[in-house]
């Protein structure tokens with residue numbers, strides 16, 4: 316089957332850094348059919364050949380050792396450029412004519428990738444509809460929408476409503492690139508292809524769960540976006556809640572997009588709503604010390620660059636097991652990990668001869684040292700009955716032969732093949748906003764908990780460490 320991938324926002328960073336390199340790698344691996352075409356659309360004026368040349372340079376840079384001139388030559392024959400402005404209806408009519416002219420038959424499927432400014436999503440969708448580009452009588456028509464999907468519940472609902480006027484839900488692919496990460500998908504395998512973890516994956520054995528997405532980077536030149544967004548909108552509403560859903564969900568009957576997403580959505584339904592004093596006692600807010608000096612950030616900005624949330628799932632599996640979600644910019648290293656902290660043994664036999672064990676931990680390292688570690692107690696050799704923590708260590712990266720594909724490879728191929736399991740559904744996005752919105756409102760109210768400043772390059776505010784001690788737990792750090 317022939318496919319056409321139309322990228323709106325073609326001159327943007329995401330196209331050159333992620334999308335085209337991902338498509339190139341899939342082509343090189345013979346997974347993208349030769350008959351596939353890529354069409355870039357943006358306001359800049361390029362000739363086809365000019366755009367190909369500029370993509371060649373960026374692709375060579377981003378795929379590194381995987382670049383091969385002959386493969387690129389074959390791949391780039393099917394790259395085209397069509398100048399167009401999302402606000403100009405005539406540009407969509409001419410795009411429709413152009414697409415018809417390059418597709419070999421009228422049954423080609425089309426994926427429209429919206430990689431534009433989010434303010435343009437709605438307009439782009441409406442224009443696609445008006446130009447007849449959403450009509451899937453002959454071939455499939457799908458639309459991929461980048462994050463952020465709305466800025467709160469009301470805007471997400473309005474956007475869903477508007478899109479549903481043009482595309483059916485099964486044609487809509489809302490991206491959360493964390494779901495494209497191999498190690499995130501490996502959580503499904505770990506949980507549902509093994510019998511040894513699932514029996515203890517519940518409140519009877521698990522003390523708590525820690526989900527950390529730490530970034531060394533600061534906001535760079537993104538102040539315009541970041542200062543109105545902050546860490547809850549930028550990271551929690553999407554990536555952290557996605558990681559929590561996959562960790563907490565029940566096994567679906569099959570690995571099928573409707574069933575997987577049904578189970579994820581049930582987790583969101585079960586998250587206990589914060590009220591009253593919860594906003595102060597169950598959250599920590601921070602801002603890295605150089606934030607107010609970043610270009611474009613207002614001098615008194617209250618925007619958080621670090622946050623901790625303590626969430627509970629009120630259901631049979633997880634009742635009263637805290638899920639600690641933590642993310643920050645300007646931290647000491649880049650790491651994403653999920654730690655399942657099991658309860659301590661009920662009674663330690665080895666009395667005064669040993670320290671109290673920290674309990675067993677399963678650490679799912681999403682990045683950068685992709686893998687899984689199981690921490691458990693063993694006897695210190697040649698000692699009396701003393702124990703210490705040892706680790707079983709599985710490296711996902713080594714097991715993959717050293718190349719873990721970028722998230723966009725998987726997500727683009729899934730959209731082309733019509734598998735929406737790793738994309739967010741409309742109800743999922745709205746429920747996630749319903750969890751985050753009240754926290755943002757409380758943080759902007761006079762009763763907001765204090766905004767702690769923290770030194771860049773460390774582990775967020777010291778108050779977060781103290782707060783965790785007050786929870787009678789400690790953060791598991793692996794930098």
Ligand code: BG6
Nearest residue numbers: 462492530532549550554651682
């Ligand atoms: C994006 C956020 O969605 O994810 C960025 O907007 C963040 O602020 C990025 O840096 C992190 O993604 P990754 O894949 O580098 O962990």
